[in-house]
Amino acid sequence: MAAGFNETLLWTFGMVNSVGKYLTGEKFQDKVVANGSSLKKKQIWTLIRVDETKIALKNSFGKFLTADVKGKLDCSGDSVGDGQKFILETQESGQVAIKSVAFGRYVGGSGDDLSCYDQTVDPTNLYMIHLALHPQINLRNVNRKTYVHLAEDGESLNCKEEIPWGYDAMLILEYHSGRYAIRAANTKYLRRDGELVDELDDNSLYTLVFRDAQVSFKDCKGCYLTAVGHAAKITSRKSSIGKDELFYIEDSHPQIRLIASNGKYVSIRDGVEVRANHSDATDTEIFQMEAVDRSDLSGNVKWAFRSNNKNYWNSGATLTAEGGDFSRETAQFTVEWMGPLVALRAANGRYFSVTSNGKISASSAEMADNCKFVFEFINRPIVVLRGDFGFVGTKGSSGTLECNRSQYDVFGMTCSAGVFNLRAVSGKFWKVEADSSITTHGDKATDFFIELRAHTRMLIVAENGKYLKGQQNGGFSATGDSVEKNTLWEY
Structure with missing residues (x-):
């Protein structure tokens, strides 16, 4: 796992030139052009980090953007060599210039006439980043190492949660013609003064400024969002970027509650043992579901369950929440879906069943009634x-x-x-x-x-x-x- 509670996202994005056209990777003859009018599959690029400063850009067909000594630009690269290494130079405007590492030249041009031969940067070399990741995210502050979440009064965003737990930590990063709005779980927009408002205007739009895998949010007055004071209220303050103004964008994993056949919530409130023994729901009754194989789209992926003590479920004589990763088979589970109900099977092939006092164990060969749980998905209001x-x-x-x-x-x-x-x-x-x-x-x-x-x-x-x-x-x-x-x- 990467630093932090969740993994930092793999960057996928579109690049919009000065006349509003997207850089497009074509399959035919591995061409690269700038003619896309919207962000669709051929306009999406994946950033592959080579080292701290160098990157490669992979198109939707799995080919890498490639430059040669004569300035020719295409998507012919099957792997990352010298011709596939670039640097993204962020400008004051938030736009980026794409510079070849090997040749020191910039990607530029328009339409079907693109090259990597310009020695200096002008508007034809500048691209606005349009993130292609799913817009529902978590934000973690680099300096505080805490997550942004909706304040209890629903009037602001604070940055105080050590883990992004519950619906309040889910945000929407909304794209608007080159700038972004941050939308809280109550659907309101973050304004530059730190207030949450119903209507979107210039004071609620931010330019993303990239620093490696981190971003800053620059407002319409040139100041950056930061976490201020004991309450860590998110507001615009400084006109320069330090660690307080840098954030990681992370995946917002599904978080759930389960109600057992005895009518009680599954919980870790009383220790590391996972039991179904509480009638009310707090953070200790919320669990994060993480796919074991995140590339598996077959629909039959196994799941790991993480609790708010930052540990994963582990199936032994009893079900416990201990261990910081899900590499063990005993931490990987199969979920079977039945309308509003689910059943969980452990690595031993048996279903989890619940006794009347709430003990949970993987002991049932058949799916009896006490193996079924009501499923509640709680962090997507x-x-x-x-x-x-x-x-x-x-x-x-x-x-x-x-x-x-x-x-x-x-x-x-x-x-x-x-x-x-x-x-x-x-x-x-x-x-x-x-x-x-x-x-x-x-x-x-x-x-x-x-x-x-x-x-x-x-x-x-x-x-x-x-x-x-x-x-x-x-x-x-x-x-x-x-x-x-x-x-x-x-x-």
């Missing part, structure tokens, strides 16, 4: 969904949901006893129409079930038992029969 073809959003004023949009909608999501309801900003609920399409026309809540099936990806099950499925033309309907790429939704 609002949700942004992205599929293989783009984000989920509403088509104009029609209320019909589409799944191929470059801009997303933010939806409210509530969970009660394992049943989920989704609501649009209009206040209307998601509804399954007669043709199985999904709209936001519901006057009353429609029930859905959630299945976490891969790293940051889930299935959404409608009342007809079908999975919500996406199509390239934007179709979004309750018609899926199996776990596949277009039924898995990144959240």
Whole structure:
């Protein structure tokens, strides 16, 4: 695991030139052009860190951006050699220039006429970074080593949590024409004076400034967000960047609660033993689910469960939360989904069962009633969904949901006893129409079930038992029969 509670994200982003076009990696002849009008698959680049200063850029086809001594620029690199090493030079504007390490020249040009031959930087060499990572994140301050979270009064963001625990630490990083807004779990925007507001304006937009794997947020007056005072309130203060102004962007893993067959929450409140013995829910009844293999999109990934004592579940004679990693088989579990209920199987192939006094052990060969838990997903009070073809959003004023949009909608999501309801900003609920399409026309809540099936990806099950499925033309309907790429939704 990287430093910090979660792993720092792998940087994926688009690069927008001075005329608003995205750098695009083509498969045909390994061309690289600047003609993309929005951030789609061919416009996404992955930053591969070579060392503290040098990077490589990999396109969506797995090829590396490559420059040669004559200034030719393409995506012909299969691996990282001298021609694939670059430096991103951040400008005062927040834009970056892409400089070849081997030749000391800058990437520039427009349209189909790109090269790496410029010796100096002008507007044609500058790119704005448009992050392609999923916008729901955690933010960790470099100096304080603590996480940003919604204050108890809901009026500000503080940076005091040692671990990003519960719904309040989930943030949305929202892109707006080259700048970003920070949206709290209550959907409000962070203004430069530290207040949370309903309406977005220039005072709530920030330019990202990159420092290796860290970022700073520069406001419209040239000052940077920092954590101030004992309360560690996030506000703009200084006009220069120090450790207090630097943040890590990290994945916001799913956090859940489980209610056992005895009606009690699964808990570690009384020590390292995991038991189902408390009627109320605190941080000790929340557990973070982490996919063991984060590259596995088969839908059958094994899961590790992390508690707020920073340790992972371990299955022995009893279930405990001890150990700082999930490399042991006894810390890896299979989850079986049954509507609002789940069952968990340990490495010995047996199901966890619960006794009347709350003891949990992997001892049941069959899935009896005392092996079933109500599943509650608690750190997505609002949700942004992205599929293989783009984000989920509403088509104009029609209320019909589409799944191929470059801009997303933010939806409210509530969970009660394992049943989920989704609501649009209009206040209307998601509804399954007669043709199985999904709209936001519901006057009353429609029930859905959630299945976490891969790293940051889930299935959404409608009342007809079908999975919500996406199509390239934007179709979004309750018609899926199996776990596949277009039924898995990144959240």
